[in-house]
Amino acid sequence: MKKIFAGIAVAGLMVATHAFANDAAELSDVEIAHVAYTADNLDIRYAHLALAKSSNPEVHKFANTMIRDHEAVNEQALALLAKLGAQAEDNFLSQKLNEDGEAIIKKLSALDGAEFDEAYAENELAYHQAVNNLVANVFIPNIEIAEVKALFEQGLVIFKAHEGHAEMMVKALNK
Template sequence: MKRFLATFAISLAVATAASAQDVADMSDLEYAHIAYTADNIDIRYAHLALALSENPDIHEFANTMIRDHTAVNAAALGLLDKLGASAQDNAFSQTLNSNAEEIINNLSQLRGAEFDKAYAANELAYHQAVNELVENTMIPNIDNAEVKALFEQGLEIFKAHEGHAEMMVESLN
């Protein structure tokens, strides 16, 4: 578990350190890709939790992650279609995916309470980092009003996830 948390912290630090200023300079379409990628990663974490955990609270949280992140991605794709635009892949999205692979590999090695604690800690740290990036870097730099509104709505949902993950971490310790 300590190795997992250290790996996660390093992965997250690499992603965010290489990003804050770079992300601030990106376009709305690059932001859309980052958000879509981040949602899909959390959906993958949730499916892993459903497969490996026997804890009903973990299952409830994971199902919430799948439902909410899928809904936000569907809304984002609908907006992009309405705008006649496509999300643009970028180095930050690629770094997120690369780091997620390592985290999933590490989580996959854990079982029982050790998995539950690591999953909950990952969810808390992940939501904290993504919410911080969305709130303080992306939203202030989004040009399109409809895209900005979608990000603001998503942030409200994901801040609730962060609070839920924090309670989960506390209950598992």
């Protein structure tokens, strides 16, 4: 069951990021900012769900890290947009992320115990891999405003570390 769930979650995100990669390269900086803000908020929602459903201390520790780090990056992004006098703009990719995120939350919500923990960890790994790939290979090369690009480069370092932590969590839970 968990492998099927993970495959579905990964497939949805991968389709969203790969199928739209060329179109994503055409997004403006403020549209890219909205995609990142959406991705951060989804991961925060996944983390809150993990805190509510899991009794595993390692899952709780990881989820709390996700909340802390993603909220901090979102605060920095909102402050930068305010400084630039800009507002993030909703777009096809942020809408697709929200749609897929709702499906993932629904699937995760139906799981309990170790099955939930493993599915959450696998989703976190796949999610960070997909989003980090999109940020590194599509967004950063196409961001025009230097301050926005610098924030994304800084965030990518943090989220690559999340990817590594998620990978370790997947391995530990699948023993």
